[in-house]
Amino acid sequence: MHEWALAEAILASAKQIAKQEHLTAVTEVTIRVGELQQVEPPILRFALKQMSEGTFKGAKYRILKAKSTLKCRVCSTIWQYNPKKLDKATAEAIHFVPEVAHTYIKCPKCSSPDFEIASGRGVWLEDIKGVKAE
Numbered sequence: 331m332h333e334w335a336l337a338e339a340i341l342a343s344a345k346q347i348a349k350q351e352h353l354t355a356v357t358e359v360t361i362r363v364g365e366l367q368q369v370e371p372p373i374l375r376f377a378l379k380q381m382s383e384g385t386f387k388g389a390k391y392r393i394l395k396a397k398s399t400l401k402c403r404v405c406s407t408i409w410q411y412n413p414k415k416l417d418k419a420t421a422e423a424i425h426f427v428p429e430v431a432h433t434y435i436k437c438p439k440c441s442s443p444d445f446e447i448a449s450g451r452g453v454w455l456e457d458i459k460g461v462k463a464e
């Protein structure tokens with residue numbers, strides 16, 4: 331359900347951009363999804379395809395992952411979340427329940443588990459390619 335609502339929001343802003351750019355046909359839409367965002371790319375892509383109409387009919391959707399940056403609330407150290415450092419089961423748990431991250435991830439400097447997600451927690455449009463009107 332979440333992915334469908336997201337697809338609707340993505341298409342709404344993509345349509346605005348396509349209009350501003352005077353695109354008569356959209357060929358490719360690139361979307362970035364934050365690593366700690368609970369989004370399943372295959373479901374999102376399916377939802378986007380299903381909702382594509384008009385200028386978006388036949389558009390390809392590229393869904394890319396964005397790195398997440400974490401910031402310690404105690405000492406303000408900023409570091410990058412790296413799922414490769416975690417074992418697979420932990421990385422999966424974090425993917426489904428971002429709050430779980432606080433149990434596994436600690437500040438590399440002061441070891442505090444109290445951090446916030448500084449970036450990489452969103453979904454945004456990165457690029458739209460298409461055919462411009464003459």
Ligand SMILES: [Zn+2]
Binds near residue numbers: 402403407438
């Ligand atoms: Zn710290």
